[in-house]
Amino acid sequence: MHFPQFPRMKLRLALVVLSCLLSIVTGLVLGRPGHTSATATAGHIRPVVGLSLDTLKEERWQRDRDNFVRKATDLGADVKVQDANSDDVRQVADVQTLITLGVDVIVIAPHNGDAMAKAVGMAREAGIPVLAYDRLIRNCDLDLYMTFDNFRVGELQAQYLVDALAKIGPGKKRIMRLYGAKTDNNATVFKAGQDKVLRPLIDSGAIEVVHEDWVDDWKPENAKKIANAGLNKVGHNFDAILASNDGTAGGAIQALIEEGLAGKVLVTGQDADLAACQRIVGGTQSMTIYKPLKKLAEKAAEYAVKLAQRRPVIATGSYDNGQVQVPTVQVDVVAVTKDNLKETVVADGFHPAQAVYQTGQ
Numbered sequence: 030m031h032f033p034q035f036p037r038m039k040l041r042l043a044l045v046v047l048s049c050l051l052s053i054v055t056g057l058v059l060g061r062p063g064h065t066s067a068t069a070t071a072g073h074i075r076p077v078v079g080l081s082l083d084t085l086k087e088e089r090w091q092r093d094r095d096n097f098v099r100k101a102t103d104l105g106a107d108v109k110v111q112d113a114n115s116d117d118v119r120q121v122a123d124v125q126t127l128i129t130l131g132v133d134v135i136v137i138a139p140h141n142g143d144a145m146a147k148a149v150g151m152a153r154e155a156g157i158p159v160l161a162y163d164r165l166i167r168n169c170d171l172d173l174y175m176t177f178d179n180f181r182v183g184e185l186q187a188q189y190l191v192d193a194l195a196k197i198g199p200g201k202k203r204i205m206r207l208y209g210a211k212t213d214n215n216a217t218v219f220k221a222g223q224d225k226v227l228r229p230l231i232d233s234g235a236i237e238v239v240h241e242d243w244v245d246d247w248k249p250e251n252a253k254k255i256a257n258a259g260l261n262k263v264g265h266n267f268d269a270i271l272a273s274n275d276g277t278a279g280g281a282i283q284a285l286i287e288e289g290l291a292g293k294v295l296v297t298g299q300d301a302d303l304a305a306c307q308r309i310v311g312g313t314q315s316m317t318i319y320k321p322l323k324k325l326a327e328k329a330a331e332y333a334v335k336l337a338q339r340r341p342v343i344a345t346g347s348y349d350n351g352q353v354q355v356p357t358v359q360v361d362v363v364a365v366t367k368d369n370l371k372e373t374v375v376a377d378g379f380h381p382a383q384a385v386y387q388t389g390q
């Protein structure tokens with residue numbers, strides 16, 4: 030399942046070009062049969078892009094929205110944004126609304142990667158192409174998937190932990206693992222990346238997983254409950270919490286604060302949320318993963334506008350969603366600790382130094 034897999038890409042939707050020079054497979058995603066030129070038929074002067082988001086509660090999704098809308102608008106499109114507030118029924122209804130409004134393309138960041146297959150089917154029936162944003166939509170006839178290297182996110186989180194645990198000294202290390210939402214395909218891929226690094230150490234007995242669970246809806250309060258349960262089980266006898274993102278890391282750290290353990294055990298994260306960067310400076314969180322959201326959102330806006338105009342886009346790989354090999358574009362990620370916060374998150378303009386360093390030293 031780990032990207033990139035480069036099996037055959039579907040002839041009807043993709044023209045595969047093998048680049049000898051670059052040694053990569055490049056897919057040209059073309060307008061599909063059945064996708065009418067909605068721009069022409071609906072008489073739009075400007076292409077209209079529908080953006081259906083799972084949630085806007087976490088900082089990262091607000092950034093995704095803002096960057097996406099700004100870029101698409103710059104490219105001459107109008108964007109209609111829907112926020113499903115982590116509700117599958119509502120997100121399917123949101124897509125129905127976008128279809129009714131006559132949008133030319135729909136971009137979906139799904140709450141539930143399975144439930145949204147229905148929405149993709151509805152859009153396809155209406156002749157509207159669909160781009161899955163950041164999270165995969167499984168078992169449906171998706172046009173394009175644009176995301177980060179999610180497997181690498183998991184590998185980097187686990188590798189950081191393994192290296193940092195080794196510095197504590199010899200002996201078995203005990204960790205808690207907080208996975209993401211089971212309904213989010215990314216959570217499974219993060220875990221697979223983590224497993225690749227941890228499995229040999231768990232098998233050899235060098236690392237013991239003392240408590241683990243999936244965090245419903247990625248909610249910090251659910252993460253806190255899981256960390257509380259772990260603390261009840263093992264007391265203070267553990268070395269690290271492998272949290273899959275910054276929101277859940279924040280919840281777990283609340284539980285640690287109540288036990289006087291914050292800053293004494295390692296905690297991972299992901300997203301480079303401002304609060305997480307401040308915790309890294311303050312010493313209660315150990316690392317995060319920086320995902321250049323602007324790059325992904327702007328590229329997705331560019332590709333969405335092209336799909337809206339039924340122009341071809343270049344995909345650099347493909348991803349098996351259970352039904353089709355979905356043409357896929359991936360963006361790289363970076364592990365961030367106190368040591369490289371300035372050179373990554375701050376240097377990239379993701380957060381101003383003043384905000385990141387307003388707490389801690």
Ligand code: BGC
Nearest residue numbers: 087163164213215247274300
């Ligand atoms: C995203 C993460 C995010 C999480 C919770 C995942 O699908 O890739 O960046 O932290 O969802 O919203």
